[in-house]
Structures are given as structure tokens and as C-alpha cells.
Amino acid sequence: MKSEFNGYAGKILEIDLTQGKVKQTSLGLDLALKYIGGKGLAARWLFDLMPPESDPFGPENILIFATGPLTGTLVPGSGRCIVSCKSPATGYWLDANCGGSFGPEMKMAGFDAIILQGKASQPVMIVIDDENINIRDARDLWGKDTFATHRWIKSHFGEEFRVACIGEAGEKRVRYANIISEARAFGRGGAGAAMGSKNLKAIAIKGRSPITIANPEPFMRICREAFNEMAIHPDSGGGRQKYGTNTILSCMNETGVHPVRNFQKGIFQGRSIVNEEEIREFYVRNKACYGCPIYCSKISEVKEGKYRGAFVEGPEYENIWSFGAQCENTNIPAIIHAEYLCDLYGLDAISAGNVIGFFMECMEKEVLEEPDAGFPLRFGDDEGIIRAIHLIGRREGPGLLWGEGVKRVAQVIGKDSESFAMHVKGLEMPAYDPRGSTGIALAYATSDRGACHLRSWPIGAELLSAEERIDPFSMEFKAEFVKSQQDLFTVINSSVICLFTIFSLSLRHIVQFLHSVTGIESFSSPEEVLTIGERTNNLVRLFNLREGLTRKEDSLPNRFLNEPLKDGPSRGRVVDLETMLREYYFVRGWDEEGRPKPETLKKLKLL
Amino acid sequence: MMKIYPSLCTGCRICELICSLTHEGSIAPKRSRIRIRSNWPEEEKIFLCIACEPKKCIDVCPETALSWNGYLRMDEEKCTGCLLCADACPYGGIQTEVSKRFPFFCDTCAGEFECVKWCPTKAVAKVE
Numbered sequence: 001m002k003s004e005f006n007g008y009a010g011k012i013l014e015i016d017l018t019q020g021k022v023k024q025t026s027l028g029l030d031l032a033l034k035y036i037g038g039k040g041l042a043a044r045w046l047f048d049l050m051p052p053e054s055d056p057f058g059p060e061n062i063l064i065f066a067t068g069p070l071t072g073t074l075v076p077g078s079g080r081c082i083v084s085c086k087s088p089a090t091g092y093w094l095d096a097n098c099g100g101s102f103g104p105e106m107k108m109a110g111f112d113a114i115i116l117q118g119k120a121s122q123p124v125m126i127v128i129d130d131e132n133i134n135i136r137d138a139r140d141l142w143g144k145d146t147f148a149t150h151r152w153i154k155s156h157f158g159e160e161f162r163v164a165c166i167g168e169a170g171e172k173r174v175r176y177a178n179i180i181s182e183a184r185a186f187g188r189g190g191a192g193a194a195m196g197s198k199n200l201k202a203i204a205i206k207g208r209s210p211i212t213i214a215n216p217e218p219f220m221r222i223c224r225e226a227f228n229e230m231a232i233h234p235d236s237g238g239g240r241q242k243y244g245t246n247t248i249l250s251c252m253n254e255t256g257v258h259p260v261r262n263f264q265k266g267i268f269q270g271r272s273i274v275n276e277e278e279i280r281e282f283y284v285r286n287k288a289c290y291g292c293p294i295y296c297s298k299i300s301e302v303k304e305g306k307y308r309g310a311f312v313e314g315p316e317y318e319n320i321w322s323f324g325a326q327c328e329n330t331n332i333p334a335i336i337h338a339e340y341l342c343d344l345y346g347l348d349a350i351s352a353g354n355v356i357g358f359f360m361e362c363m364e365k366e367v368l369e370e371p372d373a374g375f376p377l378r379f380g381d382d383e384g385i386i387r388a389i390h391l392i393g394r395r396e397g398p399g400l401l402w403g404e405g406v407k408r409v410a411q412v413i414g415k416d417s418e419s420f421a422m423h424v425k426g427l428e429m430p431a432y433d434p435r436g437s438t439g440i441a442l443a444y445a446t447s448d449r450g451a452c453h454l455r456s457w458p459i460g461a462e463l464l465s466a467e468e469r470i471d472p473f474s475m476e477f478k479a480e481f482v483k484s485q486q487d488l489f490t491v492i493n494s495s496v497i498c499l500f501t502i503f504s505l506s507l508r509h510i511v512q513f514l515h516s517v518t519g520i521e522s523f524s525s526p527e528e529v530l531t532i533g534e535r536t537n538n539l540v541r542l543f544n545l546r547e548g549l550t551r552k553e554d555s556l557p558n559r560f561l562n563e564p565l566k567d568g569p570s571r572g573r574v575v576d577l578e579t580m581l582r583e584y585y586f587v588r589g590w591d592e593e594g595r596p597k598p599e600t601l602k603k604l605k606l607l
Numbered sequence: 608m609m610k611i612y613p614s615l616c617t618g619c620r621i622c623e624l625i626c627s628l629t630h631e632g633s634i635a636p637k638r639s640r641i642r643i644r645s646n647w648p649e650e651e652k653i654f655l656c657i658a659c660e661p662k663k664c665i666d667v668c669p670e671t672a673l674s675w676n677g678y679l680r681m682d683e684e685k686c687t688g689c690l691l692c693a694d695a696c697p698y699g700g701i702q703t704e705v706s707k708r709f710p711f712f713c714d715t716c717a718g719e720f721e722c723v724k725w726c727p728t729k730a731v732a733k734v735e
Binding site: 072073074101182183212220227286293295 | 614617618619620621624625627628631632633634635636637638644645646647648650704705706725727728
């Protein structure tokens with residue numbers, strides 16, 4: 001039997017936090033064949049195990065950590081792990097993933113996945129030391145920031161333990177609280193708040209089991225070739241080794257899709273200050289996730305001035321935007337400090353910056369007054385950003401409301417603020433203005449977890465790619481493009497490796513990796529593997545429909561549909577979503593209401 | 608022999624993966640002969656046998672199981688698994704693992720130096 005499970009650990013750890021019970025079960029080969037791992041498995045479990053319309057903060061929500069057969073191997077970018085649950089931000093599907101070493105360590109402790117159900121009666125942590133699994137009292141840790149939590153765990157149990165934990169924001173159920181592992185995050189959608197609602201502060205893992213490879217010789221050769229291709233490719237080895245994710249910063253600004261003032265403009269006049277060369281000045285060293293030759297992570301540090309002492313693994317492109325252009329702030333040390341605080345509190349920095357920018361617009365439009373915030377919160381106010389993060393992280397004063405995210409806040413304050421509440425399905429927007437890219441517009445509207453650039457990223461093909469550039473304004477073939485890229489990305493998130501490998505590698509490589517690691521014959525077929533991605537995306541769709549999703553929510557904020565962009569190459573443009581959405585449903589084999597047709601489900605063996 | 612440049616290390620641990628794959632036939636970083644210690648937010652540290660001159664490991668072995676011929680060699684017949692050699696090494700170059708009876712250390716992959724070939728930043732290098 002064991003030989004069937006090359007690449008997999010072969011076991012699942014199920015923990016019921018209400019009863020404090022731990023159970024180990026086998027991973028069925030059928031399940032692996034049908035869903036690969038990671039996101040695919042999580043989709044099956046969330047659909048089957050969670051009662052419909054569960055409260056994301058209730059004990060019936062299920063929190064799943066999962067790896068795939070490529071996790072922890074020598075495949076480039078294999079340091080990833082996914083977390084999945086019903087999202088506190090959207091009330092729909094959530095999968096978020098994180099680099100570092102947590103996923104590989106989990107697999108070497110012997111588990112492909114950990115399924116957490118129920119709710120502990122008081123704060124607990126889970127300590128997994130190979131076969132020894134303990135649910136321990138964590139009252140001493142409750143209230144500690146994420147770095148202090150790491151230090152505490154490593155000093156008590158040993159520095160070899162890998163940790164995933166929440167900070168104060170997760171404990172206090174900020175709907176965009178994340179889960180932090182070292183300085184990386186399971187970022188979007190509020191998995192940290194779901195974890196907090198279970199009274200689970202941290203999971204610490206150490207494992208020493210080997211990961212077996214079905215065909216080591218071809219595997220090493222394929223990995224070597226992939227390493228070489230990545231190293232010389234301009235979109236991975238080139239810019240990303242030098243600038244990290246900020247390699248695209250000035251290009252995004254020049255093409256007019258770097259949103260400014262809560263998406264009121266598309267070009268940041270502060271560009272002379274906020275560009276990748278300037279940000280690079282703050283980098284002190286390179287950092288890589290487990291098994292990755294690209295080291296796109298940069299450790300940055302503020303060495304002088306009022307933000308002295310802040311250090312982050314970053315700042316990433318998204319956060320340079322969320323605390324930069326989004327809030328019209330050009331103070332880079334403040335951006336680094338803001339991201340540092342988000343790491344400590346366990347806050348998703350994309351959503352946090354969105355919320356703050358939204359409030360800045362509320363102030364500007366006089367929807368809110370100074371007393372509502374307790375201090376002036378104007379565009380460009382770096383100190384205001386920092387103050388706001390503290391309030392959100394601790395949920396103090398106005399932070400109590402701000403922690404609910406822009407969708408819910410706009411519903412509470414009203415006064416037309418919903419017209420500039422920038423979110424899809426309750427998840428705040430990433431750093432690309434969809435009026436300059438029809439592809440990303442459709443990707444946002446149809447993403448399973450709300451406004452997200454990582455379910456499909458047409459930006460690369462429309463605005464960056466040196467080869468096979470497609471027209472960013474045309475709507476032709478965008479439905480096909482987004483659909484097939486969503487299926488491919490789901491394959492990657494099921495495998496589970498880093499999405500960024502796709503800058504230089506392709507489905508052909510993924511299939512070679514899967515086949516040489518697992519030895520599973522059907523994984524050698526690109527069509528079959530892509531069908532698995534499509535199957536999972538349809539299963540996730542069924543989950544979302546069951547939770548109440550309708551066609552109306554496959555949409556975009558009013559601003560993108562009705563307010564023409566004011567500047568840049570996309571000036572005067574709005575998004576014509578309806579046309580693309582109809583086409584998208586058609587190529588997905590969904591009906592006009594966005595429901596998978598019976599024949600589609602039959603074809604995908606979901607019926 | 609090998610030279611290490613910890614300041615170039617990004618903590619990717621590819622050396623551990625290729626080392627264990629080469630020697631053990633599976634991915635097992637905790638059975639690797641080279642080790643990266645990365646304890647965020649500290650900088651990475653590299654541990655492996657760097658063919659130092661004093662070679663305390665050979666001196667302390669009560670069974671004279673260790674000798675040097677291009678790299679450290681061990682006579683498994685003589686080794687009792689006391690691990691005094693690992694304790695004596697000031698560079699953390701000798702590894703141990705609970706599932707293994709004997710200590711283990713770099714054998715240069717019979718002159719192939721796989722970690723050197725795979726390290727993306729040349730934080731481990733071969734010196735003639």
C-alpha cells in the first residue's frame with residue numbers, strides 16, 4: 001500500500017476541539033486520484049463535512065490545513081501549505097496559502113492534512129511532534145502577538161518546531177485576520193478569525209519522516225531543468241530575485257492600473273518616491289521559502305527616523321500598494337512599519353489598507369466626521385494609517401467596527417458609502433484597477449473567494465509578458481483565458497506548490513513533477529490533471545451556491561462599472577462585465593444563473 | 608573541501624533536500640549531512656563538515672573508528688554510536704538522527720558535491 005503513496009504522507013489528522021479528541025485516518029487513494037491534494041481535498045471535505053449555512057464563527061465551521069504530493073519535495077516552490085474554511089469575510093469558500101516551512105514539516109510529521117472541527121472551551125494550542133499529538137492549554141499565549149507566540153513556542157518546545165498562529169486580530173475575530181507562520185501569512189479571507197473563534201492560538205509541528213519519491217532519477221533531472229529555466233527567466237530569476245514582488249511596481253503604475261485614493265485614480269503621482277528602486281534601498285537580505293531557488297522574499301528594515309526598528313519579510317507589491325497608493329502615502333518607512341504591525345497583530349495587510357483607504361475617502365466625502373474616528377484620517381496621513389492599524393488589531397474604539405471589513409462597514413454607516421466600498425463578495429480589492437484590464441475584471445468577479453488576483457492573473461499576459469501579449473482592453477477570449485487559468489491555478493494549489501512558479505514554468509512541468517513524484521499514471525496527462533482543477537472549481541462553486549451565492553454577487557464594485565478612470569492609458573474606461581460574465585458561464589458549462597449544468601457535473605464526475 | 612558563506616544563504620534548504628535525496632533516496636532534511644538552521648528572525652546558519660585542520664572528531668573517538676582520506680571516513684565495525692565526535696565538532700559538522708545508529712557527515716558525494724551544484728546563491732562552494 002505504501003508504494004501507492006509516494007509524495008503523500010498517506011494520513012489525515014482529525015481533531016475535534018470541542019471534545020479534545022484526536023483521530024488519525026488514512027488518505028484514500030481514490031480521493032487523491034480525483035482531487036490531487038491541497039485545495040482539491042479541502043473542497044471535498046468542506047462540502048461533505050460542513051452543515052450548510054454554518055456560521056463562520058460557529059463550532060461547525062471546519063478549518064483544514066492541507067498539503068499536496070509536491071509539497072516538501074525538491075520541486076521549486078514546494079514550501080507551501082493551504083488553509084481552508086468558510087470565510088468570515090465573505091461567508092463563502094476560502095482557501096489561502098502560505099510559504100515557509102510549515103507545510104513540509106506537517107507532511108514530515110506524517111500528515112497530508114489536518115482537519116479541525118468544533119471549538120475548545122478555553123484557549124489551546126496543538127503540538128505535533130511526529131506521532132505525539134497534544135492539545136495543550138494556551139491561556140498564557142492568548143493576547144500575545146505572533147512573533148512573541150513563535151518565540152514562546154520555540155523556547156518551550158525547541159526551535160525546530162514550525163508554527164502557524166494567530167495574533168490579537170484573530171483572537172478578536174477581525175474578519176480579515178490571517179494566520180502567521182514565521183513572517184509569512186495564510187493571508188486573505190479571515191482564516192485567522194475562524195481559528196480564533198475555535199479558541200485555537202497556534203499549531204506547532206515537528207516531523208522527521210522522509211517523503212518518498214516514486215522515480216527519483218527522472219525527478220532530479222526534471223527539477224534540475226526547472227531550476228535552470230527559472231534562474232534565467234526574466235519574470236522569475238530576473239526581476240524577482242532582485243526586487244521581489246515589487247519588480248512589477250513601476251510597470252503597473254505606468255500602465256495605469258496601480259490604484260490610487262481607494263481606486264479614484266490609476267496613476268500614483270508619488271511614483272518618484274514609491275518605486276522598486278527606492279524600496280530596494282530598505283532590503284537588508286534575501287530570504288527564500290523551503291525548496292525555492294528564487295528567494296523573492298526580502299527582509300526589510302527601517303534603520304532611522306520615527307519608524308525605526310520595523311522589519312518585515314517584505315514589503316510585498318500588494319502592501320506597498322495597500323498602505324501606499326491606496327492611502328496616497330509616499331512614506332516608505334511607514335509602509336514597512338504598517339506591514340510589520342499587521343504581521344504582529346495577524347492582519348491581512350491588503351484588506352487592512354483597503355479599509356483605511358475607504359475611511360479616508362469617507363472623511364474626504366464627509367460621510368464621516370473626525371469625531372467618528374477620533375482623529376483626522378486624511379489621504380496621505382502616514383501616522384493615521386499606523387493609528388488605525390493599532391485600533392483594528394486591538395479592536396479598540398472605532399476599530400471594533402473597522403474590523404468588520406468595508407462591505408459590512410458601508411452597510412452600517414450608509415450615506416452612499418456603499419458606492420465606494422471596494423470589495424467583491426465581501427473581500428477587499430487587490431492592487432490592480434480592472435478598468436485597465438478586462439481579464440482581471442472577470443477574474444475578480446468570478447473568483448471563488450471574492451476580490452482576488454490569485455485565482456487567475458491575466459495582468460501578466462495583458463500588461464507584463466514579453467511573449468504572447470494579449471490586448472488588455474479587448475474582451476475577446478477573456479472568458480476562456482480566465483477559466484483555463486483558474487483551473488490551472490487550482491491544480492497548483494492542489495499540488496501544493498507556489499503559484500509564482502507559473503511565471504516561468506507551465507502545466508507541462510507540473511504534470512512531470514506530479515508523475516515522477518507520485519508514480520500515478522493518470523497524473524502524467526495534462527488534460528486529466530487540468531480536469532481535476534476544473535472539477536475542484538466546480539465543487540467549490542457548488543459549495544458557494546449552497547451557502548447562498550447568486551449571480552448578483554459575481555460582480556464588481558459600482559466604481560468600476562460606472563465611473564470612468566480619470567487618468568493614464570485606461571482613461572475614460574469602465575468595465576463591461578455582463579458580456580464577459582455571460583461568456584464565462586457558457587465556457588464553464590454553467591447556466592445563466594451561474595449554476596453548473598447537470599451535464600457539466602456528470603462530465604466532471606461530480607454527479 | 609568546502610567553504611561556506613552564511614551571508615549568502617537564503618534558507619531555502621535545497622542543499623538539505625538534494626543531500627538526503629542523494630544519500631537516502633528520499634526527501635529527508637533531518638537526515639541530511641548539511642544543515643541549515645533558520646530561526647526567524649535570525650540569519651541562517653550553515654552546518655557541515657568543512658574539513659577543518661584540527662579534526663577533533665578523529666582525536667576524540669575512543670574506538671579510532673574515524674579517519675581522513677579526502678573526507679571523513681568511518682569504520683562502522685568499530686563505531687559504537689557514542690557520538691562524542693559530534694559533540695567535539697566546533698562546526699556542527701557531524702549529524703545525528705534518532706533512527707540512525709551511527710553519526711553521519713559529508714562524503715562530498717564521491718566528489719560530485721551535489722549541494723554545491725544545486726545551491727542557488729553559491730552559499731556553499733568547493734575549494735580545491
